[in-house]
Amino acid sequence: MKTRILLCIFFFSKFLYAQEDATKQNVSKNDSLKNFIIEETVVTGTRTTKKIIDVPYSVQRVDERDFKFEKKTSVSDVLSVVPGLFLQDRYGNHDVRISMRGFGSRSNSGIRGVRILLDGIPESEPDGQTRIEAIDFHSLGSIEVVKGNSSSLYTNAPGGVINFLNDVRFDNSSIVLYNEVGSYNAKRKGMKAAFRSDNYRFLTSYSTYSSTGYREHSNDDWRIFNSVLEINPRDFTKFFVYSYYVAGAIKLPGSLTRSQLDGDPVQGNTRDVGRDAKRVTKKGRIGLRFNTFFGEEKNNELDITAYGTIKYFERTARTYRILNRYGVGSAARYIHKSELFGHANEFSIGNDFFYQTGPIEEYGNIGGIRTDELKGVTNEDIGNIGWYLQNTFTIVKEKLDVMLTGRFDNVSFKAENQFQVKKSTRDFQAFTPKLALNYKWTPMIAAYASYGLGFDTPAANELDNYPTSSLPVQLHNPDLQPQKSKNIEVGLKGNIFLRQNLFFKTNSFEVTMFNTIINDEIVPFEDAGAVFFRNAATTNRTGIELGLNTEIIKGLQWKSAYTYSHFSYDRYIARFIDDTGATSEKSFAKNVVPSVPKHNLTLSLSYEQNITEAVTGFVKGNYLGISGMFTDDENSEYAKAYQLFNTTLGCEARFGKFNVLLSGGMNNVFDENYVAFININSTAKEFYEAGMPRNFFGGITLGYQL
Numbered sequence: 001m002k003t004r005i006l007l008c009i010f011f012f013s014k015f016l017y018a019q020e021d022a023t024k025q026n027v028s029k030n031d032s033l034k035n036f037i038i039e040e041t042v043v044t045g046t047r048t049t050k051k052i053i054d055v056p057y058s059v060q061r062v063d064e065r066d067f068k069f070e071k072k073t074s075v076s077d078v079l080s081v082v083p084g085l086f087l088q089d090r091y092g093n094h095d096v097r098i099s100m101r102g103f104g105s106r107s108n109s110g111i112r113g114v115r116i117l118l119d120g121i122p123e124s125e126p127d128g129q130t131r132i133e134a135i136d137f138h139s140l141g142s143i144e145v146v147k148g149n150s151s152s153l154y155t156n157a158p159g160g161v162i163n164f165l166n167d168v169r170f171d172n173s174s175i176v177l178y179n180e181v182g183s184y185n186a187k188r189k190g191m192k193a194a195f196r197s198d199n200y201r202f203l204t205s206y207s208t209y210s211s212t213g214y215r216e217h218s219n220d221d222w223r224i225f226n227s228v229l230e231i232n233p234r235d236f237t238k239f240f241v242y243s244y245y246v247a248g249a250i251k252l253p254g255s256l257t258r259s260q261l262d263g264d265p266v267q268g269n270t271r272d273v274g275r276d277a278k279r280v281t282k283k284g285r286i287g288l289r290f291n292t293f294f295g296e297e298k299n300n301e302l303d304i305t306a307y308g309t310i311k312y313f314e315r316t317a318r319t320y321r322i323l324n325r326y327g328v329g330s331a332a333r334y335i336h337k338s339e340l341f342g343h344a345n346e347f348s349i350g351n352d353f354f355y356q357t358g359p360i361e362e363y364g365n366i367g368g369i370r371t372d373e374l375k376g377v378t379n380e381d382i383g384n385i386g387w388y389l390q391n392t393f394t395i396v397k398e399k400l401d402v403m404l405t406g407r408f409d410n411v412s413f414k415a416e417n418q419f420q421v422k423k424s425t426r427d428f429q430a431f432t433p434k435l436a437l438n439y440k441w442t443p444m445i446a447a448y449a450s451y452g453l454g455f456d457t458p459a460a461n462e463l464d465n466y467p468t469s470s471l472p473v474q475l476h477n478p479d480l481q482p483q484k485s486k487n488i489e490v491g492l493k494g495n496i497f498l499r500q501n502l503f504f505k506t507n508s509f510e511v512t513m514f515n516t517i518i519n520d521e522i523v524p525f526e527d528a529g530a531v532f533f534r535n536a537a538t539t540n541r542t543g544i545e546l547g548l549n550t551e552i553i554k555g556l557q558w559k560s561a562y563t564y565s566h567f568s569y570d571r572y573i574a575r576f577i578d579d580t581g582a583t584s585e586k587s588f589a590k591n592v593v594p595s596v597p598k599h600n601l602t603l604s605l606s607y608e609q610n611i612t613e614a615v616t617g618f619v620k621g622n623y624l625g626i627s628g629m630f631t632d633d634e635n636s637e638y639a640k641a642y643q644l645f646n647t648t649l650g651c652e653a654r655f656g657k658f659n660v661l662l663s664g665g666m667n668n669v670f671d672e673n674y675v676a677f678i679n680i681n682s683t684a685k686e687f688y689e690a691g692m693p694r695n696f697f698g699g700i701t702l703g704y705q706l
Contacts, residue, residue, distance in 0.1 A: 240287075
């Protein structure tokens with residue numbers, strides 16, 4: 001099968017090459033690059049600024065114009081058509097599961113295996129766990145998605161990297177007010193202000209959001225403040241100040257059994273409702289960044305970032321937990337561009353540091369009310385320090401590049417229980433190299449291949465010790481090991497702009513095949529409602545990602561993304577311990593990895609038309625098709641396949657300095673009853689959380705250019 005796919009890629013690229021040659025005969029030689037190449041840049045993929053066509057990875061950038069009419073409540077609203085990306089919304093934008101090539105699918109709370117950045121600064125904690133409540137989608141200018149193993153450049157990023165970038169590339173000063181409403185009493189109000197002069201840019205935003213939720217006991221209430229200040233003291237030098245503060249709370253309805261889901265999919269789990277399961281969050285961050293180019297040819301770049309974080313969480317389950325976390329971090333990189341043996345060469349070295357500390361207090365919980373009984377206090381420290389080297393050497397000018405990267409990481413955990421007078425430490429270290437080749441068959445078509453090692457440590461909450469697995473009981477599970485992977489990837493991508501054509505003027509495509517072998521994959525399991533983690537022996541993941549975006553005719557855009565995933569356990573012996581202490585073992589070898597669809601298809605067709613010189617209309621239809629998924633490692637139950645249809649309408653009018661944008665739409669048009677989130681490996685068989693029924697949204701945005 002792989003041979004046939006490679007042959008298809010070869011002949012497809014040859015066809016495009018022939019089409020380019022035929023078209024070039026109709027344009028002048030001086031205009032060829034201007035007419036054909038779509039200039040795009042990406043920072044996260046290689047931690048340098050490169051055109052996507054020159055990056056030997058699968059990379060995609062989503063711009064604000066791609067989602068300006070959308071709902072913008074969840075990350076799935078802004079990243080709907082990206083090959084290889086599978087999003088499961090649990091409660092709006094909270095506890096969303098972002099999975100790339102299966103990495104991230106193990107997490108039932110937060111994002112794992114995928115590095116999340118905001119303006120290049122980690123939203124991911126030192127142990128790799130992430131929640132994204134602080135990201136204001138109304139303030140974004142673009143989103144960069146790097147798919148595939150990025151462990152040679154970032155900590156705990158075997159699945160990839162997503163960088164959310166605030167919009168500081170605006171041309172004019174402006175003030176924007178927006179007001180949105182939707183089903184289930186959803187309300188959002190906010191403002192965004194942007195100011196610029198010759199030497200600075202300043203962006204700030206504030207928004208509030210509330211909803212009663214579509215399930216019982218799923219209220220949602222949030223406030224986000226965000227700002228970016230860019231100062232340009234002189235040419236080729238910039239200084240940035242980043243800050244945000246987010247506060248809010250969400251009620252958690254819990255997962256359901258199959259019979260409960262079939263009876264009433266929007267009911268809450270009685271246990272979670274009785275406990276008043278909820279999460280209260282307050283967190284803030286401030287970051288400083290200095291960037292400069294120097295040297296006679298400006299071929300040297302220095303980038304230094306420092307940041308501090310404060311986080312406060314309240315969580316209720318069997319107990320009432322309060323977590324205070326204080327963190328400091330930094331990142332530095334140096335890039336030097338030169339010639340080596342007469343060929344272009346780019347060398348870079350970088351360092352990342354992130355340290356987080358704070359107490360975890362545990363109280364009694366009676367119906368969601370914190371009691372005065374203090375059950376325990378644990379001081380927790382998590383640290384990460386990593387160094388990376390990268391070198392890109394041009395073997396054939398404008399044709400063939402080789403990139404070699406390598407990173408050394410040390411991730412450390414320390415816990416001290418003040419009540420039990422117990423201490424525990426775990427340290428994980430690894431070096432993860434990667435070799436990648438990029439061959440440009442034409443200025444607009446590139447083939448690439450890479451091989452590298454991946455490394456992903458357990459998160460702090462994943463290190464909780466299973467009470468009877470290691471005696472005497474310790475604060476950290478001494479048996480849980482990091483998961484390590486070997487990753488191979490080959491692909492073909494291109495961006496084509498045919499200016500003289502009436503149809504299909506702008507086109508982009510990508511074809512990617514990958515295989516990943518994971519040793520000691522970290523997987524969750526339950527015992528009496530508590531979640532613990534263990535290592536599966538060996539997992540084999542093979543997949544194909546296809547993407548095609550094209551402008552069929554002026555204003556009519558087609559976007560499509562398809563992902564095929566065949567993920568299974570090669571070796572996996574799971575040990576079970578019953579209430580009496582008796583042990584038993586069961587083999588899950590050849591079973592399919594849960595919560596990953598074999599087929600994931602997204603189609604989007606949109607049309608934008610100038611009604612008058614001042615008024616533009618917009619209409620869009622979106623289709624999502626997800627095949628069925630297993631719910632646990634045993635493959636005992638199966639969440640059925642589903643198909644969703646969404647529609648969006650919009651209108652934008654400009655009158656002098658004033659701008660008015662109206663948008664609205666309907667999601668889940670045919671009111672499909674589907675499983676939006678799978679709580680994997682639940683011993684109580686509470687696997688299922690229903691997706692949102694048919695729902696509506698609408699909004700108005702008012703803008704004024706200063």
